[in-house]
Amino acid sequence: MAYDENNVFAKILRNEIPCDKVYEDEHVLAFKDIEPQTPTHVLVVPKGAYSSFDDFSRNAPEAEIAGFIRAAGKIARDLGLVQPGYRILANTGPDAHQEVMHFHLHLFAGKDLGRMIKPPEK
Numbered sequence: 001m002a003y004d005e006n007n008v009f010a011k012i013l014r015n016e017i018p019c020d021k022v023y024e025d026e027h028v029l030a031f032k033d034i035e036p037q038t039p040t041h042v043l044v045v046p047k048g049a050y051s052s053f054d055d056f057s058r059n060a061p062e063a064e065i066a067g068f069i070r071a072a073g074k075i076a077r078d079l080g081l082v083q084p085g086y087r088i089l090a091n092t093g094p095d096a097h098q099e100v101m102h103f104h105l106h107l108f109a110g111k112d113l114g115r116m117i118k119p120p121e122k
């Protein structure tokens with residue numbers, strides 16, 4: 001899928017709209033989700049223009065992938081989440097209801113998250 005430069009995370013990365021920043025480095029910006037699903041809900045976003053996990057895992061240079069994964073782990077450690085625990089999730093494509101077409105990880109924490117995901121309501 002072609003990358004859409006007008007997606008909301010591209011606008012945040014260009015400082016066109018604000019975010020509640022948690023972390024930033026050469027490869028990554030992380031900020032609080034605007035509609036948190038858990039007490040801690042952080043989005044970890046690569047600075048490169050990748051529309052999805054599929055795009056990122058296929059096309060990103062090794063240094064960007066390594067930098068991204070290292071940053072996600074550091075953010076969780078810095079937020080004190082390793083001991084209580086946390087969940088990371090990347091919605092990819094229609095069945096996963098990916099809404100923003102710029103690759104991102106959700107980092108959920110701050111309560112017992114239950115086992116995996118609930119089935120959709122019928």
Ligand code: AMP
Nearest residue numbers: 008019032033034035091097098099100
């Ligand atoms: P996804 O379904 O994985 O694409 O999730 C997109 C997430 O982005 C949702 O959890 C939204 O609440 C979140 N979101 C959308 N716009 C913003 C924004 N301006 N700042 C922070 N989070 C946002």
